[in-house]
Amino acid sequence: MKAVILAAGEGRRIGAPRKGRPKPLMRLLGLPLILRSVLTLKEAGIKDIVVVVGYRGDLIKERIGDGRRYGVRITYVENPNWKEGNALSLLSARGKVGKRFLLLMADHVFSPEIIRRLSLRRPAPGEAIVAIDSSPAEYIDMEDATKVLLKEGIVRGVGKELKDYNAVDCGAFMITEEVMEYAEKVVEAGKDSLNHVMNSLSMEGRLKAFDIGEEFWIDVDTEEALKIAEKLLLNNLIKPTDGFISRVLNRPVSKRITRWLVNTSLTPNTLSIISFVICLISAALFSIGNYISFLIGGLLAQFTSVLDGCDGEVARLKFQSSRYGAWLDAVLDRYGDAAIVLGIIYGLWNYSANPNVWLVGYVALVGSLVSSYTATKYDELIRKTRDSTWRFGRDTRLFLVMVFSILNELYLFLVFIGVLSNLVSLRRLYIMRKATV
Amino acid sequence: MKAVILAAGEGRRIGAPRKGRPKPLMRLLGLPLILRSVLTLKEAGIKDIVVVVGYRGDLIKERIGDGRRYGVRITYVENPNWKEGNALSLLSARGKVGKRFLLLMADHVFSPEIIRRLSLRRPAPGEAIVAIDSSPAEYIDMEDATKVLLKEGIVRGVGKELKDYNAVDCGAFMITEEVMEYAEKVVEAGKDSLNHVMNSLSMEGRLKAFDIGEEFWIDVDTEEALKIAEKLLLNNLIKPTDGFISRVLNRPVSKRITRWLVNTSLTPNTLSIISFVICLISAALFSIGNYISFLIGGLLAQFTSVLDGCDGEVARLKFQSSRYGAWLDAVLDRYGDAAIVLGIIYGLWNYSANPNVWLVGYVALVGSLVSSYTATKYDELIRKTRDSTWRFGRDTRLFLVMVFSILNELYLFLVFIGVLSNLVSLRRLYIMRKATV
Numbered sequence: 001m002k003a004v005i006l007a008a009g010e011g012r013r014i015g016a017p018r019k020g021r022p023k024p025l026m027r028l029l030g031l032p033l034i035l036r037s038v039l040t041l042k043e044a045g046i047k048d049i050v051v052v053v054g055y056r057g058d059l060i061k062e063r064i065g066d067g068r069r070y071g072v073r074i075t076y077v078e079n080p081n082w083k084e085g086n087a088l089s090l091l092s093a094r095g096k097v098g099k100r101f102l103l104l105m106a107d108h109v110f111s112p113e114i115i116r117r118l119s120l121r122r123p124a125p126g127e128a129i130v131a132i133d134s135s136p137a138e139y140i141d142m143e144d145a146t147k148v149l150l151k152e153g154i155v156r157g158v159g160k161e162l163k164d165y166n167a168v169d170c171g172a173f174m175i176t177e178e179v180m181e182y183a184e185k186v187v188e189a190g191k192d193s194l195n196h197v198m199n200s201l202s203m204e205g206r207l208k209a210f211d212i213g214e215e216f217w218i219d220v221d222t223e224e225a226l227k228i229a230e231k232l233l234l235n236n237l238i239k240p241t242d243g244f245i246s247r248v249l250n251r252p253v254s255k256r257i258t259r260w261l262v263n264t265s266l267t268p269n270t271l272s273i274i275s276f277v278i279c280l281i282s283a284a285l286f287s288i289g290n291y292i293s294f295l296i297g298g299l300l301a302q303f304t305s306v307l308d309g310c311d312g313e314v315a316r317l318k319f320q321s322s323r324y325g326a327w328l329d330a331v332l333d334r335y336g337d338a339a340i341v342l343g344i345i346y347g348l349w350n351y352s353a354n355p356n357v358w359l360v361g362y363v364a365l366v367g368s369l370v371s372s373y374t375a376t377k378y379d380e381l382i383r384k385t386r387d388s389t390w391r392f393g394r395d396t397r398l399f400l401v402m403v404f405s406i407l408n409e410l411y412l413f414l415v416f417i418g419v420l421s422n423l424v425s426l427r428r429l430y431i432m433r434k435a436t437v
Numbered sequence: 438m439k440a441v442i443l444a445a446g447e448g449r450r451i452g453a454p455r456k457g458r459p460k461p462l463m464r465l466l467g468l469p470l471i472l473r474s475v476l477t478l479k480e481a482g483i484k485d486i487v488v489v490v491g492y493r494g495d496l497i498k499e500r501i502g503d504g505r506r507y508g509v510r511i512t513y514v515e516n517p518n519w520k521e522g523n524a525l526s527l528l529s530a531r532g533k534v535g536k537r538f539l540l541l542m543a544d545h546v547f548s549p550e551i552i553r554r555l556s557l558r559r560p561a562p563g564e565a566i567v568a569i570d571s572s573p574a575e576y577i578d579m580e581d582a583t584k585v586l587l588k589e590g591i592v593r594g595v596g597k598e599l600k601d602y603n604a605v606d607c608g609a610f611m612i613t614e615e616v617m618e619y620a621e622k623v624v625e626a627g628k629d630s631l632n633h634v635m636n637s638l639s640m641e642g643r644l645k646a647f648d649i650g651e652e653f654w655i656d657v658d659t660e661e662a663l664k665i666a667e668k669l670l671l672n673n674l675i676k677p678t679d680g681f682i683s684r685v686l687n688r689p690v691s692k693r694i695t696r697w698l699v700n701t702s703l704t705p706n707t708l709s710i711i712s713f714v715i716c717l718i719s720a721a722l723f724s725i726g727n728y729i730s731f732l733i734g735g736l737l738a739q740f741t742s743v744l745d746g747c748d749g750e751v752a753r754l755k756f757q758s759s760r761y762g763a764w765l766d767a768v769l770d771r772y773g774d775a776a777i778v779l780g781i782i783y784g785l786w787n788y789s790a791n792p793n794v795w796l797v798g799y800v801a802l803v804g805s806l807v808s809s810y811t812a813t814k815y816d817e818l819i820r821k822t823r824d825s826t827w828r829f830g831r832d833t834r835l836f837l838v839m840v841f842s843i844l845n846e847l848y849l850f851l852v853f854i855g856v857l858s859n860l861v862s863l864r865r866l867y868i869m870r871k872a873t874v
Contacts, residue, residue, distance in 0.1 A: 324869050331866060334810055338803040345799075358795050359783075362802065366775040369806040373771055376813055378764075429768060432761050 001119065002097050003046045004175075007034050007106035008054025008082035008089045013221050022056040024106035025063055026220070028229055029317050030262030033220060034106045035064060038072060039319035041102070044116040047072045050096045051106075052089040054082020085192025087183055094180055099125075103173040109229040110172060111215040111236060118210055121174050128179045128201060130155060131172040132209045133217065139228045140168060144221060146195055148209070155207040158199040167209070169198070170217045179206075234259060237313045246309065246395040254309035261314050268315035268322075272329045275311065278304040279336030283343030289350030291408050297347075298405020301340055305398035308333065333394055334372055340401060341365045341417075344410050357411060364414040367421030368397060374425045378432065392424040438556065439534050440483045441612075444471050444543035445491025445519035445526045450658050459493040461543040462500055463657070465666055466754050467699030470657060471543045472501060475509060476756035478539070481553040484509045487533045488543075489526040491519020522629030524620055531617055536562075540610040546666040547609060548652040548673060555647055558611050565616045565638060567592060568609040569646045570654065576665045577605060581658060583632055585646070592644040595636040604646070606635070607654045616643075671696060674750045683746065683832040691746035698751050705752035705759075709766045712748065715741040716773030720780030726787030728845050734784075735842020738777055742835035745770065770831055771809055777838060778802045778854075781847050794848060801851040804858030805834060811862045815869065829861040 010016060011023025024034035031039070034051070041049055049067065053060050053076055060076075067074035079092040090103065102119055104110075114131060123129045132148050132155075133140070147165035149157035158169060183197045191200070201207045216232045218225055234255045238247060261271065278300055285297035311329055315321040345361035348354065371392060397417060404413035447453060448460025461471035468476070471488070478486055486504065490497050490513055497513075504511035516529040527540065539556055541547075551568060560566045569585050569592075570577070584602035586594035595606060620634045628637070638644045653669045655662055671692045675684060698708070715737055722734035748766055752758040782798035785791065808829060834854060841850035 324872075327869050328866060331807070331811055331862060334807050335803070338807070342799055342803075359779075362775075362779055362782075362799075365799070365802065366772070366779075366806065369803070369810065370768070370771045370775070373806065373810050373813065374768055376810065425768060429765060432764050435761075 286343030363418035723780035726784035800855035
């Protein structure tokens with residue numbers, strides 16, 4: 001299946017012409033808007049993309065190219081009449097698309113889930129499907145939005161000026177080839193916007209709706225909308241597996257760092273390595289064995305915990321996620337954890353000469369590593385029943401390192417981790433038993 | 438889909454009547470033959486089973502019951518004429534089966550893979566499929582076997598006395614309802630064995646073949662065949678993920694222990710716990726810190742490594758595998774590993790008072806746990822490219838514990854494990870990188 005992205009507009013409201021580049025090339029968290037659409041399509045499995053250009057199409061072609069370096073195939077179509085209605089842009093793609101295709105606006109930002117789900121829909125021949133939002137968030141500009149009147153899943157009217165409506169058009173469609181022919185007739189009749197086409201189609205009962213539910217989308221028409229889009233994408237980074245500390249303490253900070261990092265050329269894997277090196281520095285500080293070194297070591301440990309979120313965040317925002325990256329991160333985390341525990345053991349040994357620290361430290365070390373091991377196995381086996389509150393993951397461990405460092409009670413930390421992390425593994429065994437007997 | 442098991446025969450050749458129980462109740466590695474067929478069918482997803490009984494059907498019903506405790510539904514059909522041809526047994530199941538069903542002989546032992554694959558076949562209406570072995574192993578009794586003549590995937594003749602043949606009938610079929618009607622006509626014409634029915638069917642070109650390939654099967658007709666079946670099932674326990682030590686040293690021993698264990702009531706999970714307790718005893722011995730305790734500790738470590746195979750072996754042979762069991766085993770293995778390394782460190786510290794053992798031991802401990810962690814992640818992510826030679830798994834580690842204990846070089850063991858296990862994790866990172874970039 002192919003997709004068509006309409007990228008012919010000028011973007012006057014956002015001041016694109018003044019800045020000398022068309023709106024599709026405006027950057028959002030490190031990526032031009034249009035590249036974000038392209039990579040979202042790729043994630044949904046659509047690798048054959050037609051881009052309709054108009055205003056400064058040369059700049060878009062130069063920036064994005066034939067798509068090969070992004071693992072997709074992009075062909076360009078010119079719409080010389082881009083100043084007129086955008087149905088003309090759609091029609092310029094005629095003959096380049098198959099029986100059905102996805103249609104996106106280059107200046108709309110979607111949660112990738114919307115595109116993925118829409119791409120799985122199968123419209124009947126002669127029909128189209130429009131993604132609609134039946135409970136638009138307060139940041140959606142209702143004045144400028146295209147309204148939709150929905151009755152029993154079928155659209156009965158489309159338009160900016162619609163008085164009677166119950167949903168908003170999100171700017172993503174599934175179109176069939178018959179609808180392309182139909183669009184041509186509508187345009188010939190003098191109505192040249194996509195809204196005209198969709199409205200006519202809806203009058204005939206041929207426009208179905210796909211409700212996006214709780215997912216987010218926004219039409220990036222203004223500088224303000226661009227900022228909101230940034231915020232939406234950053235908020236979307238919270239993962240269901242995030243532990244309490246991660247959710248409440250680390251993500252809010254890491255999001256801010258990530259917002260800056262996406263504009264650098266640092267790759268997620270480089271970030272994983274930087275985070276690991278900071279772990280080693282923290283461990284080295286602990287091993288010195290005095291309160292000041294404990295204190296700085298503890299603060300660094302919490303910092304590396306925050307930074308540990310950034311690699312994944314940058315990866316997701318810039319579509320650079322990879323299985324290798326996830327793995328590198330996981331393995332470096334284990335070595336980082338082990339280094340910090342060793343640093344603490346060695347530091348306490350220097351500090352107090354208490355030989356028990358070795359034994360207590362080993363229990364903490366084993367507990368920490370085995371609980372990461374059981375977490376992996378546990379997630380793999382019973383994904384549904386997992387609850388993040390009891391994870392006692394790396395975020396909690398490193399946060400406790402900091403707290404106990406500040407209190408100068410690192411020996412207690414080792415005891416604490418030793419008891420808790422092993423209990424967590426035992427609890428997982430117990431839950432697994434109940435869940436699978 | 439249902440399955441029919443023919444279990445009406447007497448089993449005179451194997452001396453069943455003399456022992457007072459029908460052949461389907463003869464025990465093979467802890468399970469009656471017929472129960473093995475039932476549980477194999479269950480594993481292939483077939484939970485609705487019709488058992489045709491004749492000779493001492495009362496004993497079979499009493500032993501197996503309605504199948505509820507095995508998670509299947511068993512209905513019994515009596516064939517009062519069990520002394521005559523076995524096609525009569527098949528016909529007694531008429532009206533109890535659907536459009537197509539699997540047909541097994543209770544006294545045949547199959548690799549579960551044969552049943553699983555055969556159950557996925559779809560015969561055309563009016564046709565049947567027979568599982569055939571085109572390169573029978575030397576233990577197959579060719580005199581007693583039913584021969585098959587195969588031409589281009591279609592059977593052209595079936596019979597014990599067939600002169601011209603190129604395969605052997607394995608005693609497993611997929612039958613359609615039309616073939617049941619056909620069988621009735623063949624029996625009415627006076628030919629009352631399954632071989633007669635299949636031969637007639639083949640004459641009409643309506644019997645297709647399913648080649649079992651390299652999988653094993655055997656018709657358990659004699660005491661000798663029973664022993665061979667036992668051997669085949671035990672040899673089938675070797676896993677593709679087995680490391681070198683496991684394959685060459687541990688399995689041959691664990692198989693023998695397992696052959697005994699299946700006749701006890703010890704469950705796989707109990708065996709996992711026993712193996713773990715022996716690990717802890719080994720660790721305690723190491724911690725004492727003299728050569729004799731090292732020696733016994735080392736031998737026990739290797740023994741627990743062998744025993745570690747038995748829980749899984751018993752589970753597979755008695756169809757008691759569970760996700761919880763696999764997990765319990767894995768988690769106990771990690772704690773067992775950690776206990777032994779800690780025991781060695783403590784023992785060496787007692788023995789030599791060399792403070793370096795703590796640091797070296799720490800590296801070994803981390804290496805051993807992280808390499809188990811990476812093994813899980815690695816298997817999960819790239820199952821195909823994994824090669825068992827480089828696993829450096831638990832089997833190798835515990836074998837080395839024994840070797841270095843005997844040599845009284847446990848310090849060297851820690852160095853060795855520390856270097857090797859961490860290198861293995863690094864190698865996995867490298868391979869992952871190449872495989873997924």
